[in-house]
Amino acid sequence: MHGLINRAIQCFVRDTCGPDAWERLARVAELPPSGFEAMFVYDDQITERMLDAAVLLLAKPRDVLLEDVGTYLVSNPNVEPLRRLLRFGGETFLEFLQTVDDLPRRAQLALPDLELPAIEVIGVEEDTFRIGCRWAHAGFGHVLVGMLRTLADDYGALVLLDHHGCEDRVETVTVQVLREGFAVGRPFQLASEGRAS
């Protein structure tokens, strides 16, 4: 698994539960004591071990944990660059939604060795989309639900999200956009105001 993904989970635990929780998790799951390097690639089993231990340590079901990771990824100021990169997808949430299947390709433009699930977006109705997520590692669909839910808030859209489980390694998520401009979203400027570190 790419270090960026492991690091994302590490930062989630550290920023939402505190550095002590992360240290405990690292000890229990035998993770690198100094944490993950975002630019390295790690054995897949390390990620599984970390998630299993996090489920026990944080006392959350795996689905909920992964959805929380998704929420964290687009809302925490420490990972603001990711939210910005996602917002390049479209001016409105509906527009963004239809470019979700570009995400893995976009990510690979910047990081060619970053493996992400194959994503397919199918329009069911004008305001409803079915998103298929195919990956060897189960659970990304829940991360996606967390990300989409939070991004909808970011755009100020009111949406209905559902995870329909996993079949043949494909997780299905449906999104219904009830109202665009339901609330005032967070502002987004195309050009960044200096780099967040």
Added chain:
Amino acid sequence: MTPPVILGAGDGDALMPLHMRLSPCGTILHTGPTLAKLRKGSTLVGRKLFDVFRLRRPHLTGASPQLARLIRQRLQVQFREPPETSLNGLMVTDATGESLLVNFSFGTGLVDAIRDYDLHLPDFAATDPSIEMLYLIEANATVLDEWRRLNLRLQSAKMEAEKQAYTDTLTGLRNRRALDHVLGRLVDAGEPFGVIHLDLDFFKQVNDTLGHAAGDHVLQVAAKVMVQTTRAQDTLIRAGGDEFVILLPGTVDHGHLLRLAERLIERLEVPIPFGDDLCRISGSAGITVCHGGGKPADAVLQEADEALYASKARGRGCATMYRAVKGAKVAPFERKPAKGDDGPTTAASG
């Protein structure tokens, strides 16, 4: 031949939000919505192209370039008034011949333009790769930041590892490996320096009678004495067991070095309390100097070593300058026996 394209109202603006139409004499007739946005509060329509822009490429002579010479050329223009944004462009004549059409893009000034004019996704044509470019610039900057941080971490880890590799963990002084490194550097640089080779006397007795813990304590106290007696730029090395080497860059004065060594020995002879016991040691020193150039590192060490053995031979607890031994008949192993195991001999200056 396919018939000429005739666009409906607004189609040109949707396809090319950064375009303008000109009369054959260069008066601006119409601007696309994004281009209009670049000059807030002033309308471009009705003005002359080269009153608004300076032509940067191609380089044409004459105050007012002829439009005909610019058709189907790669253009670069720049606003005359701030923000002086540069635009890349291409000009063609329309099928009627009654107007000229110029389409623009931002090129490398994209990021500044977006900031200066607060542009958003709809300001760009769907076919314009500018947004992809922007995305890539930002993604690359983020990745680059990550690499930079990783490199910093690796760099400091490397420095820490190197420091550890050159440090004697018991005393905190440098170790044998550092001696070769620092001495080699001084010799290579041709710098003048002094060397004091110091051996603790009666250390083995402390170790044998009071145990290793006492021995370790004595070594630590001796190291502290050396640190306090020397300057920050001197390198203190525990070369092994109870053997120390002090490298003193820039110090070649014999009298100064002898006095320093004697002061060191004097302080080492102050009994060191350990639990209920008092550890008594002394030191013997051999000194040499290098005036820079010519003398290889191992020869320098050899000289200091010979001088040290001369000190031992003279009864320990004293310092000897290498020059003093040269030619003198001092048999290296003809040492005076120590006055028992319970204390140092008195220091005698050489």
